[in-house]
Amino acid sequence: MSVLLRVVMKMKFNTELLHNSFMGDKATGATVMPIYQTSAFAYPSPEKLEDVFNNKAFGFAYTRIGNPTVSAFENRMVVLEKGIGAIACASGMSAITLSLLNVLSAGDEIIASSGLFGGTIDLFQDLQSFGITTRFVRHIEINEIAPLINDKTKVVFAELIGNPALDIVDIDNVSAFLHQKGIPFFIDSTTATPYLIRPIEHGADIVIHSTSKYINGGGNAVSGVIIDSGNFRWDTERYPALAQYGKFGKFAYLSRLRNGIWRNIGACLSPMNAFMNMVGMETLALRMERIGDNALKLAEFFSSVEGIEVNYPSLPSSPYYERCRKLFDGKGGAIITIRTGSRKKAFAVMNRLHIPLIATNIGDVRTLVIHPASTIYTHSDIRKRENAGVYDDTIRISVGIEDIDDLTEDFAQAFAGLKEE
Numbered sequence: 001m002s003v004l005l006r007v008v009m010k011m012k013f014n015t016e017l018l019h020n021s022f023m024g025d026k027a028t029g030a031t032v033m034p035i036y037q038t039s040a041f042a043y044p045s046p047e048k049l050e051d052v053f054n055n056k057a058f059g060f061a062y063t064r065i066g067n068p069t070v071s072a073f074e075n076r077m078v079v080l081e082k083g084i085g086a087i088a089c090a091s092g093m094s095a096i097t098l099s100l101l102n103v104l105s106a107g108d109e110i111i112a113s114s115g116l117f118g119g120t121i122d123l124f125q126d127l128q129s130f131g132i133t134t135r136f137v138r139h140i141e142i143n144e145i146a147p148l149i150n151d152k153t154k155v156v157f158a159e160l161i162g163n164p165a166l167d168i169v170d171i172d173n174v175s176a177f178l179h180q181k182g183i184p185f186f187i188d189s190t191t192a193t194p195y196l197i198r199p200i201e202h203g204a205d206i207v208i209h210s211t212s213k214y215i216n217g218g219g220n221a222v223s224g225v226i227i228d229s230g231n232f233r234w235d236t237e238r239y240p241a242l243a244q245y246g247k248f249g250k251f252a253y254l255s256r257l258r259n260g261i262w263r264n265i266g267a268c269l270s271p272m273n274a275f276m277n278m279v280g281m282e283t284l285a286l287r288m289e290r291i292g293d294n295a296l297k298l299a300e301f302f303s304s305v306e307g308i309e310v311n312y313p314s315l316p317s318s319p320y321y322e323r324c325r326k327l328f329d330g331k332g333g334a335i336i337t338i339r340t341g342s343r344k345k346a347f348a349v350m351n352r353l354h355i356p357l358i359a360t361n362i363g364d365v366r367t368l369v370i371h372p373a374s375t376i377y378t379h380s381d382i383r384k385r386e387n388a389g390v391y392d393d394t395i396r397i398s399v400g401i402e403d404i405d406d407l408t409e410d411f412a413q414a415f416a417g418l419k420e421e
């Protein structure tokens with residue numbers, strides 16, 4: 001039935017997510033892919049195992065290299081993002097690291113924006129000791145990156161919606177510009193999610209997610225994924241790391257990851273966490289619709305509060321309002337930042353809230369709040385913080401699926417408490 005459906009119908013988001021390919025277990029008919037909680041897979045003869053090891057026969061050998069539950073999750077991400085293949089990793093950070101190390105060598109340069117997720121900024125600093133240098137711009141805009149491009153520039157890396165700066169990349173124009181220069185565009189689309197946009201349809205070459213966030217959706221497992229569009233033509237002279245893999249054509253990038261650096265570094269996803277993601281991601285659109293509605297209503301409420309400055313891309317006051325309409329049909333995602341006037345007031349508001357949890361995560365079904373300057377940006381100097389839209393009085397809110405009246409009422413009483421002090 002499902003097979004027929006796939007042939008005759010052009011499916012919309014949810015139908016495709018649930019039915020595009022059978023994500024259950026062909027061996028037993030289980031409708032949900034079981035957790036293959038095993039390290040190794042045994043074969044009846046050494047010849048069979050030899051064939052599997054040498055990619056001459058389909059099969060699994062060892063969970064670091066491949067596992068049916070993890071494969072099912074990867075396939076589903078390919079369906080969601082419209083790539084040619086995906087590789088799941090132990091975390092979003094390992095996905096970012098491996099996506100880059102797969103093609104970069106000592107002496108190469110990355111261009112990235114300084115408003116990136118703090119962990120990614122720290123990673124770029126770590127890569128410096130391996131001879132990989134990152135040149136930072138304030139925003140990934142053509143006029144800012146053009147002067148920094150040289151022969152060593154091998155990757156431009158951006159978050160489609162910066163976390164927590166909430167700046168939005170003009171992805172179609174930037175990717176067209178980069179492709180003229182022969183440079184691939186790597187997009188961390190964690191905060192946008194495939195529900196808001198499929199970056200590959202807008203020119204992204206490699207898409208990365210921290211699937212710990214909206215894809216998992218329940219805040220119950222850390223993981224990441226790398227999805228390849230298959231569109232970038234890797235010149236193996238410019239990218240010698242791929243030299244042995246040129247024969248795989250558009251699969252060169254994925255082949256080197258899977259047969260080389262990803263399996264050798266060993267940051268594989270556990271079958272249990274792949275399973276948690278598979279269950280969670282089935283409700284991605286439902287959650288994102290509800291979260292988006294809640295976030296817009298909360299942002300509108302914040303705008304009406306005296307002394308509170310709000311940043312949310314689908315508010316007309318955001319400089320990214322038009323881009324948000326064009327790219328995401330006006331949906332603004334799940335993150336809002338507000339400025340309260342002082343660090344003391346930010347802490348007072350957070351201490352008065354009853355519903356949101358104070359935690360360093362996004363993409364949970366629960367609303368979470370954090371004071372970024374004293375936590376995720378504590379290692380950054382003031383300039384870097386402010387480039388990321390993080391001030392001493394900033395609170396980041398990751399909006400959940402609670403009932404909006406309860407959330408609004410809770411924030412209202414927390415703000416009201418400020419005046420009494």
Ligand SMILES: *Cc1c(COP(=O)(O)O)cnc(C)c1O
Nearest residue numbers: 091092093117163190210212223
């Ligand atoms: C959380 C996050 C990461 C890191 O992912 P982990 O799964 O925590 O390793 C990377 N990029 C963005 C935008 C994130 O929000």
